[in-house]
Amino acid sequence: MPEIGLNHYLVLSAILFSLGLFGIMTRRNAVVVLMGVELILNAANLNLVAFSKYNGTMSGVMFSMFGIVLAAAEAAVALAIVLNIYATFKTVDVGEIDTMRE
Amino acid sequence: MENLDFGTIAYQAIFYLFAAIIVISAAMVVFSRSIIYSAFSLLFTLFGVSAMYVYLSADFIAVAQIVVYVGGILILLLFGVMLTNRITQERLLTDVFNLIPSLIIMLAVLGALLYTFLYRAKWHTGEPRTTTVVEPIGYEIITNYVLPFEIVSILLFVALIGAAYIARSEKKVSLGK
Numbered sequence: 001m002p003e004i005g006l007n008h009y010l011v012l013s014a015i016l017f018s019l020g021l022f023g024i025m026t027r028r029n030a031v032v033v034l035m036g037v038e039l040i041l042n043a044a045n046l047n048l049v050a051f052s053k054y055n056g057t058m059s060g061v062m063f064s065m066f067g068i069v070l071a072a073a074e075a076a077v078a079l080a081i082v083l084n085i086y087a088t089f090k091t092v093d094v095g096e097i098d099t100m101r102e
Numbered sequence: 103m104e105n106l107d108f109g110t111i112a113y114q115a116i117f118y119l120f121a122a123i124i125v126i127s128a129a130m131v132v133f134s135r136s137i138i139y140s141a142f143s144l145l146f147t148l149f150g151v152s153a154m155y156v157y158l159s160a161d162f163i164a165v166a167q168i169v170v171y172v173g174g175i176l177i178l179l180l181f182g183v184m185l186t187n188r189i190t191q192e193r194l195l196t197d198v199f200n201l202i203p204s205l206i207i208m209l210a211v212l213g214a215l216l217y218t219f220l221y222r223a224k225w226h227t228g229e230p231r232t233t234t235v236v237e238p239i240g241y242e243i244i245t246n247y248v249l250p251f252e253i254v255s256i257l258l259f260v261a262l263i264g265a266a267y268i269a270r271s272e273k274k275v276s277l278g279k
Binding site: 001004006007008009010011012014015016017018019020021022023025026027029030031032034035036038039042045046049050051052053054055056057058061062064065066068069070071072073074075076077079080081082083084086092 | 186
């Protein structure tokens with residue numbers, strides 16, 4: 001077992017990112033798509049903090065902290081939009097929200 | 103073998119335990135057929151990522167993750183699940199159409215990322231930081247990162263006002279006559 005190094009955290013964040021990407025591309029419920037977006041944001045934050053530790057600088061940690069705040073703001077606005085979609089279409093299936101399509 | 107004492111073994115074993123918790127919970131978020139299972143698996147994923155932040159000596163970020171993500175965003179997502187589905191309905195529509203291209207794209211992205219991280223990139227690693235991160239964050243916020251800090255607070259304010267306005271319940275028709 002090698003010593004826990006930078007590569008372990010990079011592999012972990014790559015796996016989290018690809019799972020979130022799969023969730024965004026596959027799921028039909030809009031709230032589950034938002035959960036996938038949160039997975040991607042967590043993967044990016046984990047990557048930033050890992051680089052900050054193994055570089056000795058502080059910029060990764062600050063970037064990640066502002067990223068957490070922005071993820072909270074984005075989740076609030078996205079859920080408000082999803083509630084509006086439910087009020088208009090009576091469903092949150094992303095395949096059925098296509099009135100803007102030709 | 104180097105010093106294979108109990109401390110090193112426990113350190114690595116708990117790291118792999120938390121990594122397994124993160125990966126398995128994230129897989130359950132994405133592959134589960136029930137929305138409630140997805141939401142609660144996301145809870146375990148966020149706690150696992152918070153534990154990883156503790157391993158990375160970023161204790162303030164770990165606690166901020168629990169307070170903001172688990173205590174804020176996850177509750178918001180659970181409210182979204184509650185308000186946009188009928189309570190007795192837990193089945194989702196099947197995801198047959200997008201499954202194979204999504205699987206190919208996901209494996210391609212994962213392979214490209216892992217190949218780049220492990221074989222092609224030469225990271226400049228310096229001295230690892232081992233101290234607590236609370237005081238450096240406080241110092242950086244008021245010296246080097248003042249502008250992002252203030253702008254982010256204004257942005258949060260605007261975003262929350264906007265979200266509350268968009269999601270209000272009593273809407274009059276506001277377009278045209």
